[in-house]
Amino acid sequence: MRFLHTADWHIGKQLHGFSLLEEQQDAYQQLRQIAQEENVDAMVIAGDLYDRKVPSEDAVNCLNGMLVDLNRQLKMPVLAISGNHDSATRLSTGQEWFSATDFYLNTTIKQSLTPVVMGNTQFFLLPYFEPHQVRETFHDESIRTVQDGMTSILSEMTQRFDADKRHVLVAHFFAAGSTHTDSETLVEVGGLNAIPVDQLSAFDYVALGHLHRKEALNEATVKYSGSPLKFSTSEAEDVKGCWIVDTETNPVTVTFRAITPLHDLVILKNSYDQLMDPNQTFNVRPTDYVAIQLTDSAPIPNVMEDLKRRFPQIIELTRVNPRQLTTPSQTVEQIKQNPTELLSDFYHQVTGEKLSVNQKDWAASALVKAEGELGNATY
Amino acid sequence: MRFLHTADWHIGKQLHGFSLLEEQQDAYQQLRQIAQEENVDAMVIAGDLYDRKVPSEDAVNCLNGMLVDLNRQLKMPVLAISGNHDSATRLSTGQEWFSATDFYLNTTIKQSLTPVVMGNTQFFLLPYFEPHQVRETFHDESIRTVQDGMTSILSEMTQRFDADKRHVLVAHFFAAGSTHTDSETLVEVGGLNAIPVDQLSAFDYVALGHLHRKEALNEATVKYSGSPLKFSTSEAEDVKGCWIVDTETNPVTVTFRAITPLHDLVILKNSYDQLMDPNQTFNVRPTDYVAIQLTDSAPIPNVMEDLKRRFPQIIELTRVNPRQLTTPSQTVEQIKQNPTELLSDFYHQVTGEKLSVNQKDWAASALVKAEGELGNATY
Numbered sequence: 001m002r003f004l005h006t007a008d009w010h011i012g013k014q015l016h017g018f019s020l021l022e023e024q025q026d027a028y029q030q031l032r033q034i035a036q037e038e039n040v041d042a043m044v045i046a047g048d049l050y051d052r053k054v055p056s057e058d059a060v061n062c063l064n065g066m067l068v069d070l071n072r073q074l075k076m077p078v079l080a081i082s083g084n085h086d087s088a089t090r091l092s093t094g095q096e097w098f099s100a101t102d103f104y105l106n107t108t109i110k111q112s113l114t115p116v117v118m119g120n121t122q123f124f125l126l127p128y129f130e131p132h133q134v135r136e137t138f139h140d141e142s143i144r145t146v147q148d149g150m151t152s153i154l155s156e157m158t159q160r161f162d163a164d165k166r167h168v169l170v171a172h173f174f175a176a177g178s179t180h181t182d183s184e185t186l187v188e189v190g191g192l193n194a195i196p197v198d199q200l201s202a203f204d205y206v207a208l209g210h211l212h213r214k215e216a217l218n219e220a221t222v223k224y225s226g227s228p229l230k231f232s233t234s235e236a237e238d239v240k241g242c243w244i245v246d247t248e249t250n251p252v253t254v255t256f257r258a259i260t261p262l263h264d265l266v267i268l269k270n271s272y273d274q275l276m277d278p279n280q281t282f283n284v285r286p287t288d289y290v291a292i293q294l295t296d297s298a299p300i301p302n303v304m305e306d307l308k309r310r311f312p313q314i315i316e317l318t319r320v321n322p323r324q325l326t327t328p329s330q331t332v333e334q335i336k337q338n339p340t341e342l343l344s345d346f347y348h349q350v351t352g353e354k355l356s357v358n359q360k361d362w363a364a365s366a367l368v369k370a371e372g373e374l375g376n377a378t379y
Numbered sequence: 380m381r382f383l384h385t386a387d388w389h390i391g392k393q394l395h396g397f398s399l400l401e402e403q404q405d406a407y408q409q410l411r412q413i414a415q416e417e418n419v420d421a422m423v424i425a426g427d428l429y430d431r432k433v434p435s436e437d438a439v440n441c442l443n444g445m446l447v448d449l450n451r452q453l454k455m456p457v458l459a460i461s462g463n464h465d466s467a468t469r470l471s472t473g474q475e476w477f478s479a480t481d482f483y484l485n486t487t488i489k490q491s492l493t494p495v496v497m498g499n500t501q502f503f504l505l506p507y508f509e510p511h512q513v514r515e516t517f518h519d520e521s522i523r524t525v526q527d528g529m530t531s532i533l534s535e536m537t538q539r540f541d542a543d544k545r546h547v548l549v550a551h552f553f554a555a556g557s558t559h560t561d562s563e564t565l566v567e568v569g570g571l572n573a574i575p576v577d578q579l580s581a582f583d584y585v586a587l588g589h590l591h592r593k594e595a596l597n598e599a600t601v602k603y604s605g606s607p608l609k610f611s612t613s614e615a616e617d618v619k620g621c622w623i624v625d626t627e628t629n630p631v632t633v634t635f636r637a638i639t640p641l642h643d644l645v646i647l648k649n650s651y652d653q654l655m656d657p658n659q660t661f662n663v664r665p666t667d668y669v670a671i672q673l674t675d676s677a678p679i680p681n682v683m684e685d686l687k688r689r690f691p692q693i694i695e696l697t698r699v700n701p702r703q704l705t706t707p708s709q710t711v712e713q714i715k716q717n718p719t720e721l722l723s724d725f726y727h728q729v730t731g732e733k734l735s736v737n738q739k740d741w742a743a744s745a746l747v748k749a750e751g752e753l754g755n756a757t758y
Contacts, residue, residue: 054433057466057468057469060468060469060472061468064468064471064472068475072475072476087436089436089439089440089443090436090439092443093439093443093472093473094472094473094476094477096447096451097451097473097476097477097479097480097482098473098476100476100479100480101476101479103476
């Protein structure tokens with residue numbers, strides 16, 4: 001069994017107001033081409049097919065077209081799950097018909113407990129879930145966190161393992177040990193909402209979606225595919241693509257295949273005068289998206305308007321040397337602190353007392369909740 | 380070939396804030412039962428499956444469940460089209476897979492030109508359309524009205540007629556000659572957006588959706604099924620249901636099967652004192668929806684709050700004898716005038732001149748446009 005592992009298509013996503021549908025179509029065509037070249041038996045899409053729970057009609061049209069092409073024209077088996085950006089209910093439309101042509105689209109925990117068998121491999125297709133959904137599925141009120149939920153789900157799945165088959169989990173969550181695009185914040189507070197990689201060792205391969213950089217996790221057989229496109233400036237230097245996984249070898253063989261962006265995302269770190277200098281050339285195509293990191297510290301009137309005349313598709317304008325209006329009040333040590341420590345310090349400053357064990361627990365669960373909401377917005 | 384003709388399910392519709400999902404589930408179960416009792420070969424659903432272009436997740440869940448039950452559990456062939464309330468794009472999701480189990484869901488004019496053949500019958504499944512869609516399909520800029528569009532579509536369809544088969548059109552539009560629920564207004568202004576019944580004579584049967592009363596058209600073989608539920612006070616006295624159509628006879632045999640409302644819509648025309656009198660009984664179940672037509676003319680403080688204590692599900696409160704604050708300025712003759720005549724009179728009053736032919740044309744097309752928008756909101 002040989003499959004292509006991709007995720008986080010986010011069809012319909014806009015980059016600072018620019019539609020990415022054309023880029024997304026192009027990335028799909030490249031994935032299709034790779035799937036053919038690599039002679040895979042299936043394509044795995046690990047969640048976040050859409051960018052929004054209520055996608056636009058254009059986005060619906062775009063994704064429908066891709067899936068019809070992949071499964072009906074190319075006759076490629078598809079193994080997919082809903083992610084946190086998808087509406088599981090809306091995405092589930094038609095799933096009862098899809099499986100007739102080997103298109104498996106799981107949107108509930110219950111569905112994930114029945115593996116899809118293809119060749120030598122059992123696939124467990126686990127959609128993004130929240131703790132209350134596991135509580136309801138297993139009628140177990142003791143399940144409070146994603147980790148609790150995952151323990152119950154994995155216990156059910158491993159009972160269904162066929163010892164003669166290889167076992168692949170397709171899922172959409174935050175795996176502990178992974179590093180975050182912008183900062184380590186989520187790793188710190190993600191605690192109870194993150195799944196430790198060790199918990200997944202029963203599987204021969206874990207095909208993950210949720211984080212947009214394949215580098216987010218550095219494990220041999222637990223991998224994020226990352227998104228097929230660059231969705232933020234912090235991904236500007238990334239090489240995007242997909243994994244080709246072969247379960248005929250032991251351990252499984254995993255190789256990377258890159259995707260070339262139709263329009264790239266380029267960071268320009270220069271002064272205003274350099275950027276506007278007609279004699280200066282930059283390695284930017286007119287259709288590329290540009291994030292400008294301005295080195296000037298003085299105010300510049302109409303800076304955005306001016307720069308847009310030269311670089312029409314500016315998606316971000318930041319200053320790397322902002323004027324310091326006040327003395328910095330935060331020390332580097334404070335910035336490095338994790339949120340629970342920061343809160344403890346603040347409480348101590350204000351009340352002169354330390355947080356009790358209960359208070360620390362409350363703070364931790366509030367942070368987990370806030371992180372969950374933040375996570376929904378970001379990934 | 381024997382089929383059940385229904386339409387205008389409007390799944391997700393609310394009646395003055397009350398969800399109708401429970402009633403809609405119940406009506407579906409009755410249609411399912413009738414289909415089994417009548418031993419039909421297919422169910423025809425002539426558009427407006429949903430009430431809104433972006434239905435709620437509950438509505439999606441509800442309709443998905445019905446269609447899975449009907450086509451996958453009961454193995455009932457389904458012939459359906461999108462209506463003006465549906466998003467053709469959203470509703471089209473999965474249609475490429477559905478036909479494998481004889482579920483035909485058409486959302487484009489192009490699809491309607493290829494008939495679905497079942498038994499002795501060719502079914503032409505024509506979704507709701509606007510003139511620009513016919514222009515684009517046939518690359519014919521001369522098509523300006525629904526009538527023009529229909530002429531082109533029918534010409535294509537009849538060319539595909541198999542003389543050895545019976546011919547059924549499933550469509551969602553305003554048929555001329557039909558009467559409107561609340562007034563004749565739409566008949567008057569509907570002119571160019573309405574399809575004359577004569578234009579449809581090539582078909583052995585025309586299964587229509589759009590208007591919610593089966594009485595809207597009184598033709599032997601061109602019929603609205605009406606909605607399965609009462610959606611407005613003007614439908615309170617209606618008997619809702621579906622048509623059973625048999626194309627083995629010549630002409631086709633059409634019989635009506637009624638649906639019993641789970642919760643009825645009842646009009647109470649009484650004075651406030653009668654309605655609040657504890658000794659007075661009304662033929663209303665506590666779960667019924669109530670439209671109150673108050674006969675009092677004097678102001679009554681907190682009238683709605685009082686009445687809601689007795690009739691919790693009030694969906695409308697009107698006064699049949701309102702206090703006349705001013706002398707009525709409209710005569711009965713004026714009210715009966717059609718909108719074009721009213722406009723002509725008004726123009727004459729203001730300018731002392733008559734409308735020119737061009738002006739009348741402009742007014743007519745503006746009224747058609749307004750009627751289209753009104754139509755979208757109402758049906």
